[in-house]
Amino acid sequence: AQSVTQLGSHVSVSEGALVLLRCNYSSSVPPYLFWYVQYPNQGLQLLLKYTSAATLVKGINGFEAEFKKSETSFHLTKPSAHMSDAAEYFCAVSDIAGTASKLTFGTGTRLQVTL
Amino acid sequence: NAGVTQTPKFRILKIGQSMTLQCTQDMNHNYMYWYRQDPGMGLKLIYYSVGAGITDKGEVPNGYNVSRSTTEDFPLRLELAAPSQTSVYFCASSPRAKDEKLFFGSGTQLSVL
Numbered sequence: 001a002q003s004v005t006q007l008g009s010h011v012s013v014s015e016g017a018l019v020l021l022r023c024n025y026s027s028s029v030p031p032y033l034f035w036y037v038q039y040p041n042q043g044l045q046l047l048l049k050y051t052s053a054a055t056l057v058k059g060i061n062g063f064e065a066e067f068k069k070s071e072t073s074f075h076l077t078k079p080s081a082h083m084s085d086a087a088e089y090f091c092a093v094s095d096i097a098g099t100a101s102k103l104t105f106g107t108g109t110r111l112q113v114t115l
Numbered sequence: 116n117a118g119v120t121q122t123p124k125f126r127i128l129k130i131g132q133s134m135t136l137q138c139t140q141d142m143n144h145n146y147m148y149w150y151r152q153d154p155g156m157g158l159k160l161i162y163y164s165v166g167a168g169i170t171d172k173g174e175v176p177n178g179y180n181v182s183r184s185t186t187e188d189f190p191l192r193l194e195l196a197a198p199s200q201t202s203v204y205f206c207a208s209s210p211r212a213k214d215e216k217l218f219f220g221s222g223t224q225l226s227v228l
Contacts, residue, residue, distance in 0.1 A: 009155065
């Protein structure tokens with residue numbers, strides 16, 4: 001069975017500071033990994049995805065994530081936080097070639113950005 | 116393009132009442148999904164459909180029914196509402212089964228009292 005664990009349900013950073021949101025996964029086969037973002041009162045949007053092509057994945061809005069097999073991690077980072085980054089972020093894993101019906105979502109991390 | 120449209124945005128039901136959550140997409144996507152989002156629990160898949168006339172259960176289907184008579188529409192039916200169904204419901208679509216870019220609607224917040 002596959003699963004993801006997001007460490008920290010709430011993260012607060014100052015504007016301009018580094019954003020680091022943690023995700024660890026468990027999968028019996030090479031995983032497909034994703035980060036989704038949910039802005040207030042909206043549905044989720046895909047930020048980036050890892051599908052075994054490159055371990056460092058760049059997404060939208062300056063976010064990137066690095067797949068580390070030895071650590072079973074897929075942490076999301078952004079060098080400099082903006083106020084507009086305040087949202088909830090979900091890590092997700094699929095072990096069947098990215099099949100959406102087999103996605104398992106994490107419990108989410110709410111990012112707060114302060115002045 | 117409107118994308119994925121869900122109605123209503125908010126609804127309060129009494130225990131035992133029934134209702135249908137509507138979902139429509141105008142992107143001609145074959146695959147559609149219903150999720151529920153509970154606080155601190157992430158998203159759970161309720162039902163999904165791979166095309167008109169074909170539906171299948173997800174992780175938490177009990178208490179719900181779906182139908183897919185057209186490519187565009189994928190309504191979710193609650194027959195006997197229970198407090199455990201208080202949640203935020205999201206409809207999503209994708210053009211292919213193996214396309215992890217899901218397009219989400221803005222959600223329906225449902226309270227069962």
